[in-house]
Amino acid sequence: MADLTMRIWRGDQDGGELVDYEIESQEGEVVLDVIHRLQATQIPDLACRWNCKAGKCGSCSAEINGMPRLMCMTRMDQLPDGPITVTPMRAFPIIRDLVTDVSFNFEMAKRVPAFNPPPMPEGGYRMQQIDVERGQEFRKCIECFMCQNVCHVIRDHEENKANYAGPRFFIRYAELEMHPLDTNDRRELVREKMGLGLCNITKCCTEVCPEHIKITDNAIIPLKERAVDAHYDPVAWLGRKITRRTKRSAAEAAADRP
Amino acid sequence: MAVDDATITEVQLGGRRGGPDVATLRTDKWWKLPVTTVAVLSAFIVYATWAAFFGTSNFFYAAHNLLSPFYSPCLGNICKTQGVTTSPFLGWWQLSPALIILVFPLGFRMTCYYYRKAYYRSFWRSPVACAVQDAHSTYSGETRAPLILQNIHRYFFYFGLVFNVLLTIDAVQAFIWPGGGVHMSIGTLVLCLNASLLWLYSLSCHACRHLCGGQVRNFSKHPIRHKLWKFVTPLNAKHMQFAWMSLVVVAMTDVYVRLVASGTITDFKIF
């Protein structure tokens, strides 16, 4: 007996609507299972992305009852009774049904200045365990882009997309800025051109991250504090005026080198 | 550091988005948290305003040396003269001394990363909850005046530390009563609790975490700063809790001192 209503958004660039599908519930299923059963039995043309079914590939991001979630990691028995709404990620242009065009994110990925270690002979790089551990949290990112999707800076204000890296790339900037072997200084870039100041630290990115990365506390706020060091702090500013230094000095960078 | 322009292509703006055009599809009670935040913060603001402008007597209980945190440090000799604000030191200032004092804790809390989140969400509704549409059609975040001033938070943190020292001194002095000897009362404990929570609030501050060690690239080269950072990091994870607890307790401390000083209740002596 069909005891479950799945309210799925169907449509493309020409528009779309929510459509109700009735289906029988089965024990132990996640939302993606139900979507697959619907594809197999009722709507073979339903478009959705998925890959690993294990919360590790970051493909199946969607919005379930209005909240960004991985379809493969959302258990049906943990959702409230009543129809279950499944819609595509809201911040990106729609391709079809549950599939969105996430190329904005790849564009922002290209803008991150690459890791730049000092020249050293083969096998010359050494890092201590405590320095390795520091960036480990950020490397858990599966690029599901749900943090980008939920971020109101671009979700509700399309115009900001041109100059906003977004939380997923703020963690990349933070990781590089905390890397002892890196010699680039991206603090002014991230403040001026990547929209760090647009983030108002309201923490929705952290709330939706399936890898539980503390995006705001451990990446964005440390970046904001670095922007203060490099730009806003009046005492640091005076110090730079006196010593006529604008960036991290070569001596500082050298001292940080292992 | 510039972006390597060769690899960059323009971000395509526009394009129809999926999903219905509604403010949110959330079905849970997402409005509970912002409503609670507005209620508690408003209650505090109303009380603090009253205490600062009109509560210019009864903020000090001389017999047990209890001073309200809203009126600490005791500017001039107002503690002895109980609410007379035209002391030699403060002769030019005709209003409540609390108004001078409260600027610093107020600035500290207004620019605090946690409170920013709290009031941006609840009062400004930008956004009121995750995946709920921003209440404003334009948005510039913290890139312009006045919000760009949030970047001076670390200076308020430094001032905050000075106040913590002063309130700690008040708490210690509350053990020494004018009649002589060392005593303890409920009031002493209240002042101690208040000072401890304010320390926890300050030490868990994000700017503090950054200044302790967060700003270095290389922990292995800065072992002492790494230790400091390791010490404040778990506190930082509880910053929100400390923010609320210290806010409520600071108001309660003021209430307690006033009740005692006005003779409404007696400050129970422990020894």
Ligand code: SF4
């Ligand atoms: S904390 Fe900042 S980056 Fe994260 S969702 Fe909120 S505004 Fe966006």
Ligand code: SF4
């Ligand atoms: S940071 Fe978290 S939410 Fe953002 S893309 Fe990575 S895994 Fe997804």
Ligand code: FES
């Ligand atoms: S299918 Fe890979 S994360 Fe869901």
Ligand code: FES
């Ligand atoms: S006091 Fe809250 S972040 Fe500094």
